[in-house]
Amino acid sequence: MSFFGLDCTRKKETEVERKIRANDREYNLSFKYATNSIKTSKYNPFTFLPLNLFEQFQRIANAYFLFLLILQVIPAISSLSWFTTVVPLVLVLSVTAAKDATDDINRHRSDRKVNNRKVNVLINGKLISEKWMNVQVGDIIKLENNQFVTADLLLLSSSEPLNLIYIETAELDGETNLKVKQALTVTGDMGDNLEALAAFNGEVCCEPPNNRLDRFTGTLTFGTQKYSLDNERVLLRGCTLRNTDWCFGLVLFAGPETKLMQNCGKSTFKRTSIDRLMNVLVLFIFGLLALMCIILAVGNGIWENHAGSKFNAFLPREENIAFSAFLTFWSYIIILNTVVPISLYVSMEVIRLGNSYYINWDRNMYHARTGTPAEARTTTLNEELGQIKYIFSDKTGTLTQNIMTFNKCSINGKSYGDVIDHYSGQRLEITEEITPVDFSFNRLADPKFLFYDHSLVEAVKLELPEVHAFFRLLALCHTVMAEEKKEGDLVYQAQSPDEGALVTAARNFGFVFRSRSPETVTIEEMGIQRSYELLAILDFNNVRKRMSVIVRNPEGKLSLYCKGADTIIYERLHPSCSKLMEVTTEHLNEFAGEGLRTLVLAYKDLDEEYFSEWKQRHHESSVALEDREENLDKLYEEIEKDMMLIGATAIEDKLQDGVAQTIEQLAKAEIKIWVLTGDKQETAENIGYSCNLLREEMNDVFIVASNSPEEVRQELRDARLKMCPDTEQDKFLIPEIILGNTPKVVQDESVNGEYGLVINGHSLAYALESNVELEFLRTACMCKTVICCRVTPLQKAQVVELVKKYKKAVTLAIGDGANDVSMIKAAHIGVGISGQEGMQAVLSSDFSFAQFRFLQRLLLVHGRWSYLRMCKFLRYFFYKNFTFTFVHFWYAFFCGFSAQTVYDEGFITLYNLVYTALPVLGMSLFDQDVNAGWSLEFPQLYVPGQLSQYFSKRAFMMCALHSCYSSLVLFFVPYAAVYDTVRDDGRDGADYQSFALITQTCLTVTVCVQLGLDLSYWTVVNHLFVWGSLGMFFILTFAMYTDGLYRLRPSSFAFVGTAQNCLSQSNVWLTVALTALLCVLPVFAYRFLYTQISPTINDKVRYKVCKMKEPAPRPRRARLTRRSTRRSGYAFSHAQGYGDLVTSRRFLRRPAPARSTGFTPTGRSPGFKPTGRSAGYSPVGREQNPKQKVEPTSLQMFRAVKDSSF
């Protein structure tokens, strides 16, 4: 990946301007532009070994062992044979190398796959199918429908009228709606005339390669004319051609120079908090090692002075005492090196990898409907999942499905949509058993539309005029585009899903919107096609909160249809509707109470004369230069009055399955959820209520929406004081002393009662300013729920960064769209919702799955286990290594500090690799304190992880002390048992080799027993590993001490015969048993005492599990329904300006009737702005709040690791 970085920096220096001549390869080659082959792989077969080794030795642990190896070669220092270091080092290096190699092979494979895709290239006037990698800058290529765009292209011509093409940019920015690009007329005229294209010799002069997806500047010189080029003319690699038969394009940037690849810059390397803790601990361990070695070196100096010098006759020594101590220091560095465990890092990687696979394999996180399993895309962050304290969630597509369904309605005072039981008169819960309404009478009905109340269809069939008017309005008053490729196969392109839902509902109830032209809307009313003349669209905007259309029906009658927010419409109704208004208000309250988004519909018949006069004024105002908007508003206001109420609609912004329940579970696990959404405040609040984030019974929900930093600060402070009146000003800041770069940490403050905070993007911008941010954070953290609405992608990341900066907490961001990418990258853990079309969030995420509800399983089960396993692993690993090493330390006091090891070299080599590796690995891959069902049943089990209780500096110190005790037992018990004793046949039993073997046996048995005590989940594999390793110890010990090996190399296998001579002694076994007892029983007792005196939540749950054996079946929670008086203001997730587009015919895909050919768009400048999903950052935000400009780069930090996906 870094290669790109290097490449582009170099290119940037050299290339100031790009010059391309079409169809002139020689000319273009002279600039040495990159070809279209991409390379994401790091190595090739020749560079693999040196490069990989170089990278590996950059890791401190590996370098340390290399250093040890060098020390061991020096004979005066070497206290251990070289193989004790080489064997583990080689093993570790080769495991890592193997992993790197497979990764790289995969990258090679995907590179090859992408590079070998075929595309038609125009060469010498003929279209030739070429591989992508052979495409060069300046080539003209032909793309066909649904093909991926090969490189960054200048659009030349297309099959569609006006040289338009449609592309999907999901891979680039996650937006699933189609976007339009248009070629220059001068090139578009060439069409698919190959001769003309082959002769095309236009010259492009444009900007050098860069990573800005939304900008392009350049000029095309063709003939004598110069044409300016902008983003509108350029197709970017990574897009897909849609709804367009073919198009021709000129390659501008290829391969690594395309904007997509330029964006795939270095992905930030995330580390877990355990990793960071480990770094500190490793430093500490180095300190400890140095301290021990210094003590022993000083000891050696004293001993040499005191006793060693007297021993010179037997063991001559030339060096002076200081030098001897110096050498001893290094010798002990070698011997005690096992305190810095080389296999630790490798084991940690293996454990994380294993636990990642569990996530991939989990059937409970597999979404059958989309066929997407969960995926751990980063395999190094697992245990962090068990420590999440803050979740930052996107709303649309994450909490909600981004599907709006027409759920209920009220027509003429009658409410439809509820299923009523005939006998009891009770409302029935909508489940799968209830049969939906059969729409087969309508051949154009959308089969996906479900409605359960049969009475509405009856009403339509009975031809009740109000009901017909209701659906007619829905079919006419909107800005949806219809596409009908085959007869009867209607596809609606709605720019807001609300509108789509309404039009679809009308369609199913027999009022089918078929097509529109700039002047007409054609609908099919109960099977009869009728064309309405569209006279005006009174467009939506934020102030009006309504939209109207004025149409003339085929009979010539003029009507105005209007839909909008209830409060707005109610003011403009005819007084005669007051009775109906009352009833409808009741219904509206009911709908709102269920979290539905409501709209009120009204109509008005217009009088021909009045209208023509109005139209005249309208025309004048719309061409006026002064006060145009104002005058138009006035005109609209004038005509939209005295309307007749028809009814109201209720749209459900469908939550994903189980969202409310998941949020409840996560709240029980003391995880705080902040919703960061681009939606409007009302929508966001509404969703907050419907997914139980905000509750009626909350003490208060603060809404911060101010226009200056002072006000925002004041509002935040007021909120805080209300929550906790006696907070002191500065007590919440505790200075962080360790590692000075994080200056302060904001402490959690306790609050009585539950509060919610809703802040809009505008205020958030002020709240994030450096002098207000602490106030904001403090207040926000005191609330149970925080909802930020109208947030830009950049702000999402800023909020995450703010929490990361001042809270010592682990954060998780979850989202599905490109606007979440920055937040996903900023958080400790990024989760992408997969299975939808947009891939960008997933590509930059660490974990991905299809449904929000899987989050509880990811955190409460996988995360918790991973954390627990990792901590258990670390605690045990340090224990076993420290114990192993400290024994050498004690022995030093008996062997004149001469760096004599206690154990045999073979044992030292194999201890970490063979005798103890698998049991602890088995523990960290299989251990579970309680099973998944119980983990979900008791989300409180998650809390210890947030507080880092299982592994911390304190836990580490406890480990070290425990090891210290164990090593004392392990050294002094065998010492006392062996000292001055003999074997049962009178022969020597206190020799060094026997002592070594006894201590080894004691150690191995003790650490195995200790592991058995730690292990709370003994699967077959664990049994195999534990007993197998213990057996392996004896087998290998006997094997290494056999005659045969001794005869082979007497100097390496000098322990010949020790095993059978020593292990046949009964007092040896009594010693082993005693050490194991003495080492393990205190731990046993301590743990038991601890559970008795202050049982943790784990102890309690385990106790329950023990008593019940099987988990109780998970209670089926009833669907959360709530009754409240809240009501969503309006339900338009609408963008202004669509009315113009609809009437401008610029938007129309299919050739309009003959009279409209040659029509060129006039009026407003063709400012086609692609609107994202309603929840994204819709352009409405601009008008409201100019401060919230999306910083372009924040969106563009894409990671294109997964080349296979495009």
Place this chain on the structure above:
Amino acid sequence: MGKKQAGTGPLSRRPDNSAFKQQRLPAWSPSLTAQTVLPTFYILSLVCLFLGIWLLITVENTYELKVDYTNAGTCERCFEMRKHAIHTRTTCTCSVNFYVPKTFSGDVFFYYGLRNFHQNLRRYMDSRDDTQMVGRKNNLKAPSSYCAPFDYDANGVPIAPCGAVANSMFNDSFTVRYYPTKGPEVQVPLYRKGIAWYTDKNVKFRNPPTNNTFTLQQAFEGTIRPLYWQRPVYELDDTDHNNNGFINDDLIVWMREAAFPNFKKLYGVLNRAQGPFTQGLPAGNYSVSIFYNFPVEPFRGQKELVISMVTWFGGQNYFLPIAYLVTSGLILVAAIVLTVVYVKVGKKGKNMEE
């Protein structure tokens, strides 16, 4: 994604429903409940008590006697003499009297003990060449560099056996006499062979190949004895030719380095074939006369003669019985404390039920 796509059905990407992949492997999950912990403690305490008592009885009936002769009796003179290297070649004999209060029944073993002699120094332990002592012809005359400075003598002749360990071999010898209350003194007969590990004698140490015409002395030709030795390695035992060379029992015993600076090594086993020794070593007066060669004064060491019985449990060692008894007591105390806590604080498990 790297996995092969098995099939293309709608559920082709669904993970397998295996117990392993779903982490539902059947497992035994023990937990620390009072019902398991408390009985374990009581039982362990009992077991340790039983073992401790049994071992204590065993050890009580195992006798050991240590006679420190460093500068005791008439050895004062020899001790002084060995202070100075000039007198290395002069022999010195002395004797020490001692009294055996109880009869040592059964097999009785005689050890020499050294105090403050560090056989466990790393450089000392490394200073040997096992390849040479396994009788390899090539290695015999090319001792390993680890043996330095005891690999070649001043004239460059290879030393066999080389190294500091062999060089410093213990070379005192003992003659023990028994003075029965009636009758003349009797020399205590000792077996001086069979005192090394079987594997050492037969695998680890081998002489260079010899045959009827090619004697051991010839095999060792071209090598020189270690600097501190009085005799070459092929003449260590006058009485038994088969006990010479690298397979000499005394050499093998010495070459098995002790783990700690105070140690004892087997010197001989009482020959119970005849006389008053058929039942063991009778109580009474004894004397030991010593060829006092090994200097201990420079490193402030001490030398002793150790006479000991053995049982199934080995020699006399009070550590394990006492340790087991103490452990038993500690476990009992712990068990009682745990029980009290369980009843009082844990409220017999009620504490766990929230």
